[in-house]
Amino acid sequence: MDTRYTHTAVTLHWLIALLIFAAFPLGLYMHDLPLSPHKLRLYSYHKWIGITVFVLAVMRLSWRATHRPPPLPASMPAWERFAAESVHYLLYALIFAIPVSGWLMSSAKGMQTVWFGVLPLPDLIGKDKELGDLLHEAHEAFNFALLGLLLAHVGAALKHHIIQHDDILARMIPFLRRKP
């Protein structure tokens, strides 16, 4: 049995991670800026990155549904397996929910999302201030949930690598593998 994720899964995982690391602080930063062309540009970039995450998330989940991930070590206690799987499923859900809530929020606020300034995404809902504010709250809440889950996700991966000396992290970073 293979003990690592496929190249495709590894590539998608790190691409999505990288884009989230860019979009998350960008979102926090741009939100409090006074209105300026700079702010409008940053909002567009943030939305373009978000939609890219959405597209990659679709690919990642389609791949995940058709390719089993490598098994967890047999030595792992049941509660840890449960925790690992729960966090993974929630992360999968959020990498969809966050871009989609942002997309819908843009439509509700009357600012259509045009991917890279070229491809207009349909407005699935009309202009609606209250709904826009609600989606704003949801987008924010999802992001803080993501932050919490990411801390658990990264923390657990590091604990496995540094404290338990197993190959859990190497499933996603192949060159870290210790055993042949």
Add this chain to the structure above:
Amino acid sequence: MRTLFILPLLLLTTLADAAEFKVLRPQQSSVSFISRQMGVPVDGEFRKFTADIVLDPAKPEKGKARINIDLGSIDTGNQEANEEVVGKTWFDAKTYPTASFVSTAVKALGQGHYAAQGKLTIKGKTLDTQADFTIEQKTDLVTLAGSFTLKRLAYDIGSGIWSDTDTVADEVLVRFHFVVARQ
């Protein structure tokens, strides 16, 4: 003798008046616009405006219009932007609260299309403008609907950092929809 002479004249005037539409129905009318921000079309509107329009649908070329728009009534769909665009770099609505259009001529373009030529004044600057529109009559109401492209920088709307047209395009499509009754 004199009465006999005046009577047909009076009748004529009354008939002429009856053919003219001149009372705006503000609830059914609108002045809106579409700007482009980072290539994305964004809708907005002006909630307060007056329109003194006199139009005889049989003789549109004789029509006249004077439109006044309360710039402070702008709704961009975003509170922060509403506060920004009345400021000095945009409309400077404190100093120039009103934008006005006064027609000088109406020309028939054929197939029910007309062009209203006139002077558009915004932010203390007056430029010649032409707006194409259509006329639609439904017994006691006439609808004039049309649009024109405004080049915002020609009026210094959005100066300084905002003069960068890559973020906010120079061209703004202004659309109007006026419903006018006889009385």
